[in-house]
Amino acid sequence: MLQGKVLVAQGGGPTAVINQSLVGVVLEGRKHRNVNLVYGALHGVRGIVDEDFVDLTQETTHNLEMVGDTPSSALGSTRDKPDLKYCQEIFKVLKAHDIRYFFYIGGNDSSDTVRIVAEEARKADHPIRVVHIPKTIDNDVVLNDHTPGFPSAARFVVQAVLGANLDNRSLPGVYIGVVMGRHAGFLTAAAALGKKFPDDGPHMIYLPERTFRVESFLSDVKNAMDRYGRCVVAVSEGIHDESGQPVVTRLAKEIERDAHGNVQLSGTGALAELLTDAVKTKLGISRVRGDTFGYLQRSFIGCVSDVDQREAREVGEKAVQYAMYGDSNGSVTIERTGYYSVDYKLVPLESVAGKTRTMPDEFIAPNGTDVTDAFRLYLRPLLGKGLPDAFRLRPNRVAKILKA
Amino acid sequence: MLQGKVLVAQGGGPTAVINQSLVGVVLEGRKHRNVNLVYGALHGVRGIVDEDFVDLTQETTHNLEMVGDTPSSALGSTRDKPDLKYCQEIFKVLKAHDIRYFFYIGGNDSSDTVRIVAEEARKADHPIRVVHIPKTIDNDVVLNDHTPGFPSAARFVVQAVLGANLDNRSLPGVYIGVVMGRHAGFLTAAAALGKKFPDDGPHMIYLPERTFRVESFLSDVKNAMDRYGRCVVAVSEGIHDESGQPVVTRLAKEIERDAHGNVQLSGTGALAELLTDAVKTKLGISRVRGDTFGYLQRSFIGCVSDVDQREAREVGEKAVQYAMYGDSNGSVTIERTGYYSVDYKLVPLESVAGKTRTMPDEFIAPNGTDVTDAFRLYLRPLLGKGLPDAFRLRPNRVAKILKA
Numbered sequence: 100m101l102q103g104k105v106l107v108a109q110g111g112g113p114t115a116v117i118n119q120s121l122v123g124v125v126l127e128g129r130k131h132r133n134v135n136l137v138y139g140a141l142h143g144v145r146g147i148v149d150e151d152f153v154d155l156t157q158e159t160t161h162n163l164e165m166v167g168d169t170p171s172s173a174l175g176s177t178r179d180k181p182d183l184k185y186c187q188e189i190f191k192v193l194k195a196h197d198i199r200y201f202f203y204i205g206g207n208d209s210s211d212t213v214r215i216v217a218e219e220a221r222k223a224d225h226p227i228r229v230v231h232i233p234k235t236i237d238n239d240v241v242l243n244d245h246t247p248g249f250p251s252a253a254r255f256v257v258q259a260v261l262g263a264n265l266d267n268r269s270l271p272g273v274y275i276g277v278v279m280g281r282h283a284g285f286l287t288a289a290a291a292l293g294k295k296f297p298d299d300g301p302h303m304i305y306l307p308e309r310t311f312r313v314e315s316f317l318s319d320v321k322n323a324m325d326r327y328g329r330c331v332v333a334v335s336e337g338i339h340d341e342s343g344q345p346v347v348t349r350l351a352k353e354i355e356r357d358a359h360g361n362v363q364l365s366g367t368g369a370l371a372e373l374l375t376d377a378v379k380t381k382l383g384i385s386r387v388r389g390d391t392f393g394y395l396q397r398s399f400i401g402c403v404s405d406v407d408q409r410e411a412r413e414v415g416e417k418a419v420q421y422a423m424y425g426d427s428n429g430s431v432t433i434e435r436t437g438y439y440s441v442d443y444k445l446v447p448l449e450s451v452a453g454k455t456r457t458m459p460d461e462f463i464a465p466n467g468t469d470v471t472d473a474f475r476l477y478l479r480p481l482l483g484k485g486l487p488d489a490f491r492l493r494p495n496r497v498a499k500i501l502k503a
Numbered sequence: 504m505l506q507g508k509v510l511v512a513q514g515g516g517p518t519a520v521i522n523q524s525l526v527g528v529v530l531e532g533r534k535h536r537n538v539n540l541v542y543g544a545l546h547g548v549r550g551i552v553d554e555d556f557v558d559l560t561q562e563t564t565h566n567l568e569m570v571g572d573t574p575s576s577a578l579g580s581t582r583d584k585p586d587l588k589y590c591q592e593i594f595k596v597l598k599a600h601d602i603r604y605f606f607y608i609g610g611n612d613s614s615d616t617v618r619i620v621a622e623e624a625r626k627a628d629h630p631i632r633v634v635h636i637p638k639t640i641d642n643d644v645v646l647n648d649h650t651p652g653f654p655s656a657a658r659f660v661v662q663a664v665l666g667a668n669l670d671n672r673s674l675p676g677v678y679i680g681v682v683m684g685r686h687a688g689f690l691t692a693a694a695a696l697g698k699k700f701p702d703d704g705p706h707m708i709y710l711p712e713r714t715f716r717v718e719s720f721l722s723d724v725k726n727a728m729d730r731y732g733r734c735v736v737a738v739s740e741g742i743h744d745e746s747g748q749p750v751v752t753r754l755a756k757e758i759e760r761d762a763h764g765n766v767q768l769s770g771t772g773a774l775a776e777l778l779t780d781a782v783k784t785k786l787g788i789s790r791v792r793g794d795t796f797g798y799l800q801r802s803f804i805g806c807v808s809d810v811d812q813r814e815a816r817e818v819g820e821k822a823v824q825y826a827m828y829g830d831s832n833g834s835v836t837i838e839r840t841g842y843y844s845v846d847y848k849l850v851p852l853e854s855v856a857g858k859t860r861t862m863p864d865e866f867i868a869p870n871g872t873d874v875t876d877a878f879r880l881y882l883r884p885l886l887g888k889g890l891p892d893a894f895r896l897r898p899n900r901v902a903k904i905l906k907a
Contacts, residue, residue, distance in 0.1 A: 113673045142673075165894035171669035173896050178674065187777070195904045262802035265575035269517045270582065274798070368795055370770020390797035391772055398666035401806065401891035449626035487805035490569035492577050492611055497542055497556035500599045 100133040100423055101226055103199030107155070108140035108147060109234075110205035110212075111178070113171035114248025115255075115403045116411035117234050120204045121174065122167035123415020124232070125155045128200070129487070131423055142357045143177035143205070144212060148188045152196070167412065170251075170400050179325050180208055186215035194225050200422050204232040204415070207240050211452035230418040231430035231448060234411070236397045238285035239455045242446050244435040245285075247414055248397070250407035250481035252279075253289035255396045256333075257482060260293035260487055263390065264300040264331050271329035272386025273320060273378050274300070277371045279396055281337035282459045284308050286396070290333035290480055291470040295489055300331020303468040307337035309460045311346050316374075317381050319468060324384065334390075336370055345371060368393075404483035410441065417443040437478035504537040504827055505630055506758030507603030511559070513638075514547035514609035514616075515582070517575035517806045518652025519659075519801070520815035521638045521674050524608045525578065526571035527819020528636070529559045532604070535827055542600070547581035548616060552592045556600070571816065574655075574804050584612055590619035604826050608636040608819070611644050614834045617857035621832050634822040635834035635852060638815070640801045642689035645858045646850050648839040649689075652801070653819055654811035654885035656683070657693035659800045660737075661864055661886060664697035665893055667794065668704040668735050675733035676790025677724060677782050679702070681775045685741035687861045688712050690800070694737035695874040696882055699893055704735020707872040711741035712862045717748050720778075721785050723872060728788065740774055740795075751777060772797075815843065821847040843884035 105128040109117055128137040137155045140146035152340070153174070155163075166173045181189065193201060193216070203213045220227040233240045236252035236343035256278055267274040278287040284306030291304060302323040305311055323330035338346045347370045371389030378387045414431045421429065429445035436442050462474035509532040513521055525543070532541040537612045542561045544550035557578070559567075570577045570821065584683055597605060597620070607617045614635035624631040637644045640656035671678040682691040688710030695708060706727040709715055727734035742750045775793030784792045818835045825833065834850035840846050866878035 107671075113670050139896065150901075150903040150906050153896060154899040154901050155896070157899040162897065165892075166896055169669065169892075169894045170666055172673040173894075176673045192905060196901075258805045259799050259803055262574055262804040263798055265573065265804070266517050266798050266802035269513075269576040269580045308864060338788070368776055368793070372772055372776075388798060389772070390799060392799070393794035394667055394670050394792060395663050395794060395799065396523065398670035399663055400666040400669070400893065401662045463761055488569075488573075489804065490566060490573045490577075491557070492543065492557060492570055493562055493592065495558040495561040497554075497558050497600075499554040501596060502554050 100131070101199040101228065102133045103135060103197045105134050105137045105200040105202070106140060106147070106193065106198045107137070107202045107340060108143050108204070109172040109174050109176050110143035110203060110209045111234070112236065112397060113176055114234050114236050114397055115172070115251035116247055116407050117204060118169055118173045119167045119408050119411035120232050120234060120247060121417035122163045123412040124202050124419055125158070126160070127161055127416045127419035129156060134200070138198070139174045142175035143179065144181050144185065144189060145177040145179050146175065147192050148185065150192055150435065167175055170403070171398055174203060181212050181215070183215060186212060187219055189216050190219035190223065193227065194219070194223065199227055201227060201229045202232055202418050202422070203229070203235050206235040207451055207454055210448050212216050213428070214448040214452055217448070227317040228422040229428045230445070231451065232414050232418045233430065233432065236286060237280050237283045239283035239456045240451060241456045242451055243432045244441065245433060245481055247407060247411035249285060250404040250483065251402065252286055252396050253478060254404045254482045254486065255399055255402045256286055256289045257292045258402060258487060259392055259486070260290040260301055264293060265489055267300060267329050267331050270386070272388065273324070273332070273384055274329045275332045275334060275371055275374050275389040277334050277336055277389065277391040279392065280307065280335045282307055282455055282457060284335050287333050287335035288462065288470045288474060289478060292475065292482065295492065298327050301333040302327065302330050303332050304470065305332070305334045305338050305468060306458060306463065307335045307339065308463060309467040310341045311338035312340070313377060317377065321382055334370065334374065346370065364378070404481060406481055406483040414443060421445045454501055504535070505603035507539060507601045508536050509541045509604040509606070510544060510551070510597065510602045511541070511606045512544035512551060512608070513576040513578050513580050514607060514613045515580060515638070516640065516801060517580055518638050518640050519574040519655035520811050521575070521608060522573055522577045523571045523812050523815035524638060524651060524677065526567045527816045528606045528823055529562070529567055530564070531820045531823035533560060538604070542602070543578045546579035548585050548589065548593055548886065549581040549583050551596050552589065554596055558729045574807070580659050585616050585619070588617060590616060591623055591881055593620050594623035594627065596622070597631065598627065600861045603631055605631060605633045606636055606822050606826070607633070608638050610639040611855055611858055614852050617832070618852035618856055621852070633832045634826050634849070635696065635855065636818050636822045637834065637836065640690060641684050641687045643687040643860045644855060645860045646855055647836045648845065649814035649837060649885055651811060653689060654808040654887065655806065656690055656800050657882060658808045658890065659803055659806045659884045660690055660693045660796065661696045662704055662806060662891060663796055664694040664735070664737060665891070668697060669893055671704060671733050671735050674790070677728070677734045677736070677788055677790065679736045679738060679775055679778050679793040679877035681738050681740055681793065681794065681795040684711065684739045686711055686859050688739050689862055691737050691739040691740040692862060692866065692874045692878060693882060696879065696886065700895065702731050705737040706731065707736050708874065709736070709738045709742050709872060710862060710867065711739045711743065712743040712867060713871040714745045715742035717745070717781060723816055724782055725786055735859055736779065738774065739905050750774065764898065798905050808885060810885055818847060
């Protein structure tokens with residue numbers, strides 16, 4: 100084992116459990132005698148380049164546990180995507196501070212960063228062990244059954260859509276919920292688990308893995324309204340037309356033509372606005388509501404999957420164990436071994452870096468607007484314990500007297 | 504006591520605990536020997552006029568308890584606001600079905616509906632007892648310390664803002680959360696309880712009780728950015744300018760003038776879009792995000808205050824007890840008797856009907872963009888048990904080497 104310091108950092112969008120991975124690294128890292136100190140870099144790779152370090156060896160175990168239960172990146176994050184020169188800067192700092200173990204918690208881009216840093220270390224003959232720890236609510240890291248952060252975000256989407264369906268049932272109309280996920284539809288698809296009774300919404304789900312056609316969408320909404328007298332829809336922010344153009348851009352132009360004006364596109368609520376406008380104007384339905392789940396789906400406190408917490412903690416802990424007892428750099432992955440059990444593996448950084456996983460066809464229903472039972476089977480255990488359930492009154496109808 | 508049937512209905516926007524009040528009425532109503540049957544009207548007053556009744560005497564107690572824990576109106580709701588003729592129709596149906604007790608769970612308009620129905624019954628010499636049961640997430644019913652439904656919606660807002668603040672701290676910028684409440688700012692003000700550490704957001708709160716000035720808003724945002732390097736804002740959807748014009752309308756025109764185009768106003772995300780656009784264009788800040796909490800704040804399942812649940816149940820139960828053992832119609836109110844304890848009173852329907860309560864001055868800080876400790880003291884017990892808490896790493900900074 101190398102004698103020196105451990106450095107851990109968090110990159111990209113926060114999740115509800117990304118601090119569990121951080122705490123997993125710190126607690127395991129502090130156990131090893133060859134580890135002098137455990138540092139954390141503030142705001143990801145940016146904090147490394149700027150030498151903005153905190154000494155996590157001086158943090159209490161109890162507070163670490165509390166931080167582990169707190170959503171969002173406790174060390175701060177960054178959107179910086181380092182190029183070669185940036186990675187060389189990172190390496191210089193690691194060398195100057197005698198860092199011998201570097202753990203980067205992030206999405207698929209982050210694994211490439213640690214790969215290049217390791218390359219620079221090799222060239223400079225500075226022995227270092229680097230491990231990438233996966234996180235992302237999009238669930239788009241390859242070679243993983245799923246990625247820490249996704250189950251809790253999925254749970255939020257399930258609880259949101261379950262409640263929105265109840266609201267829509269009470270005051271019928273069209274409800275459109277826009278869910279995060281630019282290329283992978285996993286999080287939007289999770290909305291399907293909010294459905295309990297046969298006539299419950301979501302009645303349609305639109306994923307970035309399938310081409311979105313405004314005409315089909317409007318006809319689907321009309322069919323649901325005819326059938327149920329109401330309609331609940333989950334839409335991925337990343338839906339696009341046959342040419343790959345995002346719907347948010349294309350639909351804006353159509354609405355523009357109708358209204359002879361311009362539509363403001365910037366900002367996060369645009370897609371929901373445009374889709375509700377389309378339903379109102381083209382179908383003449385008056386009660387149409389759109390919610391963009393926005394940042395709540397990744398940051399809301401108090402909606403977390405215990406399975407996700409546990410696994411996020413373990414990938415952090417396993418990363419340190421692989422670094423200490425193993426002989427190679429890599430990315431920790433989650434492998435499903437049973438229903439429901441998992442194990443963790445270390446895979447080469449190159450096999451994960453820069454790749455994007457999307458929903459496999461077997462998870463998407465042939466009509467393209469629903470999920471399959473295979474997906475339900477896949478997702479349900481990830482949502483964890485104590486998922487709220489919705490109940491209805493039984494329809495013991497009373498005979499009419501005046502209008503009999 | 505009158506011998507006959509009990510009828511219960513739910514009106515207006517659903518809440519997370521409105522079914523607790525329903526179950527309170529049904530369970531208490533079924534106990535009394537003078538009650539032949541307990542009916543529920545589907546979709547509020549609309550269901551009464553249409554004779555759309557279900558027999559709740561034939562519902563299992565266990566399922567009623569499960570329904571009580573489920574958000575949104577289990578009987579369905581309506582936006583109908585009955586006029587005199589509508590109320591006369593209601594009365595005809597009540598009479599035809601031998602309804603002797605009518606309980607209407609709703610906002611301040613609903614109390615006026617039951618008042619007129621009682622008036623018609625009196626004219627027709629048909630003895631009936633009517634009681635209004637309060638609910639609203641806006642907390643705007645007069646003579647109540649607070650209204651069932653508000654505490655759970657407030658809890659959602661607290662948890663949302665608490666999480667959004669953590670997200671914003673991790674990836675700094677400007678975050679604007681738009682909260683429901685057209686005239687009363689209680690729900691927006693609740694965001695203040697999401698603040699823990701001194702530099703936490705929300706850094707500003709904008710209420711409909713105060714005039715909103717775009718220039719002050721922009722200067723407040725700039726000050727917060729200068730001071731904290733980031734800024735979290737909670738805004739009520741009902742903010743307006745000095746003339747009472749909603750900001751969503753006014754700001755749209757300003758942006759329009761800047762962009763020489765039209766802004767689509769319809770739909771729910773408009774205010775967030777407009778405010779984020781204003782910050783981007785006028786202050787030149789690039790990372791500006793806006794979330795409209797939308798329907799999630801009243802329908803999200805799994806975010807409920809146990810205090811709210813208990814009180815919503817009790818106002819339903821008390822309504823029946825007042826109807827059975829008392830000698831007058833009325834509206835059940837919640838009175839605070841200690842810290843924290845409440846009692847329930849029956850007040851005349853006229854004293855509640857059609858009136859709107861707003862935030863008292865003592866709850867709003869002199870600068871107009873924060874709440875007072877009096878408000879914190881008021882709100883905290885309502886949020887209930889097990890409110891999630893956020894923790895931070897302690898800043899044990901490491902000395903720089905390369906940039907020392």
